[in-house]
Amino acid sequence: MTPAGPNEALRAERVRFTRSARLIIDDIDCTVPAGHVGALLGPNGAGKSTLLHLIAGIERADAGAVRFGERDLTALRRRDRARVIALAEQDVHDAPGLRVAEVVALGRTPHLGAFAAAGELDRAIVRRCLEDAGLVEFADREYATLSGGERQRVNLARALAQEPELLLLDEPTNHLDIRAQLSMLRLLRELAHGGLTVLAALHDLSLAAGYADHVIVLDGGRVVAAGEPRAVLTPELIRAVWGVEAIVLEHPDSGRPIIAFSDVASGPISRAAPVAVVGVGDGDGDGAGVGAAAAAGPGGTTEA
Ligand SMILES: Nc1ncnc2c1ncn2[C@@H]1O[C@H](COP(=O)(O)OP(=O)(O)OP(=O)(O)O)[C@@H](O)[C@H]1O
CATH class of the missing domain: 3.40.50.300 (P-loop containing nucleotide triphosphate hydrolases)
Incomplete structure (x- = not known):
């Protein structure tokens, strides 16, 4: 030291x-x-x-x-x-x-x-x-x-x-x-x-x-x-400066703040949905082509 x-x-x-x-x-x-x-x-x-x-x-x-x-x-x-x-x-x-x-x-x-x-x-x-x-x-x-x-x-x-x-x-x-x-x-x-x-x-x-x-x-x-x-x-300060919604909790041992963020746009994530791979289309109408991961809901999840 x-x-x-x-x-x-x-x-x-x-x-x-x-x-x-x-x-x-x-x-x-x-x-x-x-x-x-x-x-x-x-x-x-x-x-x-x-x-x-x-x-x-x-x-x-x-x-x-x-x-x-x-x-x-x-x-x-x-x-x-x-x-x-x-x-x-x-x-x-x-x-x-x-x-x-x-x-x-x-x-x-x-x-x-x-x-x-x-x-x-x-x-x-x-x-x-x-x-x-x-x-x-x-x-x-x-x-x-x-x-x-x-x-x-x-x-x-x-x-x-x-x-x-x-x-x-x-x-x-x-x-x-x-x-x-x-x-x-x-x-x-x-x-x-x-x-x-x-x-x-x-x-x-x-x-x-x-x-x-x-x-x-x-x-x-x-x-x-x-x-x-x-x-x-x-x-309030976190919202004003970073423009995000935060929840400030207290650490059970140290009493210091723990900051968690709530993403109000995507809502609660309750269950991960299987990710489907779909064709984005290559112009020949068969659905094949470049694979793209498409989530079933916002943020790749679905509501239960
Ligand atoms: N040479 C420069 N000419 C013009 N603007 C500059 C120059 N150097 C830095 N800046 C601007 O000054 C501002 C502050 O930059 P700085 O790198 O100090 O920010 P920071 O808080 O460290 O950001 P980050 O978290 O992204 O690292 C920024 O808007 C940056 O674009």
Whole structure:
């Protein structure tokens, strides 16, 4: 596990960002309390990745500030910033031909001197991060040959090797099976309790509600709600932001919200109907031709 860093709060203050004459981030104010797991939620195109890039310093805001504790992150030089913040993204494009351990070792770059090679401490940190991400058996595999879920864990391990104080993640559960999703989020919680401040863009509202201490909901480049998952993730908010009907239940053990969706358009699914394969017609009237699966009712089901 990455050693505990100092607990600091992340604060974005009136951050504004325009691209191609479009206002993408519209005077955003938001906070992730020190040592918390924050979840950044919102529909496609809401501005989650852009906000993470602005916090990480990959993009420069037109206005506003990003602070971590007392430090102004926007004022830090690139190398200094990379010692404070790590961003785990879904796609790593700078790893052609590299093996997994080498990709993870790239995370040590901000800590190495200008011409210095990695030392024993760096190698030990890389080994520990491979272990934390469950990747020991993959250490010698070529990164390009990994599955999407395996790559996702490498991206996390590389970010952890940076030994950041602030860990940003863009859809870290994407491509992961359910067990790997839960273990990823459990690891983020453990890291937060160990001192890291974590902000992850997530799409799964129940996972966010189950693991995040603090959620920030973006819509159209603005923060529309923020706070404890239970207070924020209400059916009204979900309808307003995502345009879907949700039922918010309480987990019997943790008391945290579980979000279920009711698809009012298709109605209840009571019994799966056999799927008939019918010809869509090939013009000769015999019904043969390209097979198409036709469901007997809406959504491929019939009412009992
Ligand atoms: N270079 C660009 N020029 C113009 N618009 C852009 C540019 N980059 C991003 N955008 C727009 O900014 C908005 C926010 O994009 P962003 O990727 O931050 O959203 P997101 O919330 O991460 O979405 P998703 O959930 O789909 O990943 C989108 O409407 C996107 O089309």
